[in-house]
Amino acid sequence: MSGRALPTGVAPATTGAGPAHPVTLGAAAVPAGFNPAGAADGGASGAPRGVRTLRRAARGLVVAALAACLVAVLPAAAFAHVKVTADAAVQGGYAALTFRIPNEHDDVSTTKIEVRLPSDFPLASVSVKPHPGWSYEIEKTTLATPIESHGAKIGEVPSKITWTASGEDSAIKPGEYDEFSVSAGPLPDTDQLAFKTLQYYSDGEVVRWIQEQGTGDEEPERPAPVLELTAKGAVAPAPATAARAATAAGTGSDAGVSWAIGLSAASLVICLGCAVALALRWRRTG
Structure with missing residues (x-):
């Protein structure tokens, strides 16, 4: 071999049947942002960026689902008010x-x-x-x-x-x-x-x-x-007509209350189910 010097930080290779020694790179040769552990984002958790993004999204969806449950349930009470009527x-x-x-x-x-x-x-x-x-x-x-x-x-x-x-x-x-x-x-x-x-x-x-x-x-x-x-x-209005109107209004109001309560209960079950599913998915991806 000639007497030409090798670049700084590069070890000479060996010859023969034995395995070659790995090439050692100096600090200056390591690309910026390279993660030796193999993580995509170099974070302390070692989780790829996509997984961490999914976690954050899942947490946000859980909070949003629970908030939607409250919004769905609370308005039901507004349908039932004390009323005064007269023929x-x-x-x-x-x-x-x-x-x-x-x-x-x-x-x-x-x-x-x-x-x-x-x-x-x-x-x-x-x-x-x-x-x-x-x-x-x-x-x-x-x-x-x-x-x-x-x-x-x-x-x-x-x-x-x-x-x-x-x-x-x-x-x-x-x-x-x-x-x-x-x-x-x-x-x-x-x-x-x-x-x-x-x-x-x-x-x-x-x-x-x-x-x-x-x-x-x-x-x-x-x-x-x-x-x-x-x-x-x-x-x-004629008493009979007014009475029928009041009865119809009352019946409609009661039906509206029952319908609103039923809808709110169904919404609560659906929202809680979604929140649990998202939470389980979040834990699996974690």
Whole structure:
């Protein structure tokens, strides 16, 4: 061989039958970013970049699936609200009002209902229809300025009605509703009346249906029951027609509640199933 020097960092090869020694590369010869361990991205975990990306995607999908489950379940309760209806509610007249009270809970009963009568439009006369299994009490308040009804000055008017279940058998159980009726009047000269209502549950919780909805605003979470009044001289709906409409609306509302709850339950099962599948896939790829 000639006496020409080999490049720095390269060991001379051996000849003969024995195995050749591997060529040793100096530090300067190692390409930038090369991973001796053979990992695609050189990360400490040794996992290829594609696997780590899949892990992150799986974690994100699990979180998104769980969030979707909550979004699907929570709106169901919004379908069931306390309502007040009447066959005919004409300004200046009397009306039979019906308060529909649904039980939104799945493990406790409604044991007491408290309806606050409008303070800005006092009702001179209120009488309660007896309800089996429930007692009632009417509270009155003294007005700063008496109102006139049928030619008489009235200084004290009903302000609140409270119905109380006599026992658990009479309470409104989960998944059920009940109706409570009163006769009230004379109705004031206004477009509508709000009846703020408190709903008491057997576990001590009190749901306050007292939020009033402004014109053009979205419906609040706990809206106060509102009765629409017909102006004097206007053609009011016939009692039978109004009764059928109220019944149909109530039936539709109940069906909507059941449908929404069923849909939410199905969505919850599907979402949880997807979340579990994604979590298992994530663990296998890890």
